[in-house]
Amino acid sequence: xxxxxxxxxxxxxxxxxxxxxxxxxxxxxxxxxxxxxxxxxxxxxxxxxxxxxxxxxxxxxxxxxxxxxxxxxxxxxxxxxxxxxxxxxxxxxxxxxxxxxxxxxxxxxxxxxxxxxxxxxxxxxxxxxxxxxxxxxxxxxxxxxxxxxxxxxxxxxxxxxxxxxxxxxxxxxxxxxxxxxxxxxxxxxxxxxxxxxxxxxxxxxxxxxxxxxxxxxxxxxxxxxxxxxxxxxxxxxxxxxxxxxxxxxxxxxxxxxxxxxxxxxxxxxxxxxxxxxxxxxxxxxxxxxxxxxxxxxxxxxxxxxxxxxxxxxxxxxxxxxxxxxxxxxxxxxxxxxxxxxxxxxxxxxxxxxxxxxxxxxxxxxxxxxxxxxxxxxxxxxxxx
Numbered sequence: 243x244x245x246x247x248x249x250x251x252x253x254x255x256x257x258x259x260x261x262x263x264x265x266x267x268x269x270x271x272x273x274x275x276x277x278x279x280x281x282x283x284x285x286x287x288x289x290x291x292x293x294x295x296x297x298x299x300x301x302x303x304x305x306x307x308x309x310x311x312x313x314x315x316x317x318x319x320x321x322x323x324x325x326x327x328x329x330x331x332x333x334x335x336x337x338x339x340x341x342x343x344x345x346x347x348x349x350x351x352x353x354x355x356x357x358x359x360x361x362x363x364x365x366x367x368x369x370x371x372x373x374x375x376x377x378x379x380x381x382x383x384x385x386x387x388x389x390x391x392x393x394x395x396x397x398x399x400x401x402x403x404x405x406x407x408x409x410x411x412x413x414x415x416x417x418x419x420x421x422x423x424x425x426x427x428x429x430x431x432x433x434x435x436x437x438x439x440x441x442x443x444x445x446x447x448x449x450x451x452x453x454x455x456x457x458x459x460x461x462x463x464x465x466x467x468x469x470x471x472x473x474x475x476x477x478x479x480x481x482x483x484x485x486x487x488x489x490x491x492x493x494x495x496x497x498x499x500x501x502x503x504x505x506x507x508x509x510x511x512x513x514x515x516x517x518x519x520x521x522x523x524x525x526x527x528x529x530x531x532x533x534x535x536x537x538x539x540x541x542x543x544x545x546x547x548x549x550x551x552x553x554x555x556x557x558x559x560x561x562x563x564x565x566x567x568x569x570x571x572x573x574x575x576x577x578x579x580x581x582x583x584x585x586x587x588x589x590x591x592x593x594x595x596x597x598x599x600x601x602x603x604x605x606x607x608x609x610x611x612x613x614x615x616x617x618x619x620x621x622x623x624x625x626x
Contacts, residue, residue, distance in 0.1 A: 247527030251280035307342020337373030421461035481548025495536030554614035559594030
């Protein structure tokens with residue numbers, strides 16, 4: 243395992259292991275991605291787009307955010323009362339999605355635009371600075387406020403509106419496990435000299451075994467998998483914080499029955515560096531992204547514990563088609579770069595099919611949402 247990457251970060255992680263003993267992979271991933279000085283997401287540097295390591299849908303074309311604005315506008319009309327409607331985006335990247343949603347709302351609902359408030363929770367100071375600069379340049383900064391966590395948002399009053407995330411949950415630190423004939427072993431990170439090595443021992447918490455028991459899933463012997471305990475904690479926190487409204491979670495992943503199917507022997511952990519993909523998290527530490535596919539069944543079940551009901555579950559292709567992307571595409575030249583970009587959002591074998599859209603609601607019984615008109619999944623796939 244080549245221990246490459248940011249030398250100060252590697253030294254910090256190795257010293258922690260030498261002082262405290264082996265660490266869970268979740269702890270290693272937390273340090274690699276979110277160390278305050280040297281972490282992949284928290285340090286300065288290009289992460290998203292042509293000069294970065296990967297693309298997100300807002301980076302591909304503004305139409306993604308414009309159509310999300312259309313869905314949010316419908317949600318706003320379903321909530322009672324004249325009070326403000328808050329859009330809370332968690333992990334806003336470069337600020338492109340916020341820009342495009344606000345631009346869409348300002349264009350399509352100018353008479354109601356003042357009712358919308360936009361809140362951003364962002365862990366990365368570098369990213370927050372980029373978001374503020376972009377929105378100021380676009381003359382869309384006035385309804386936007388930045389917060390350190392959801393408790394700070396709540397301190398300003400009841401949270402009524404829509405909590406939104408796009409490619410957030412896949413970057414939460416995950417535990418890695420491997421199935422044995424007797425149950426589960428957890429994969430830990432240790433050091434051998436100056437190199438990282440993996441070891442297998444009993445799980446660090448009974449929550450790992452309990453996770454699969456709740457889903458009624460038994461991994462095949464020798465099968466590896468990732469367990470995102472942080473995702474469950476996060477959606478419970480969101481559900482408790484939201485007084486009335488919706489939660490939209492967009493990310494790549496599957497229902498549990500598919501994500502943990504026996505043919506997925508190696509799990510779903512992937513690393514991204516300059517638009518290449520590998521499965522070695524110990525290479526380019528602090529310089530490459532580390533992700534794992536989202537278990538949408540686990541996310542839906544944890545949300546239910548905090549009062550969130552499943553409104554619907556679909557993929558990005560069907561979500562955008564439901565919101566009228568085909569009509570929008572009619573104004574593009576079929577051979578134009580814009581048309582090619584929009585087609586990337588819809589590609590069944592990549593963004594359109596792999597990315598899923600989970601919508602949950604709290605405190606109301608919503609009529610069918612426009613973005614869920616076409617659904618390749620029934621909600622019961624989230625039941626495990």
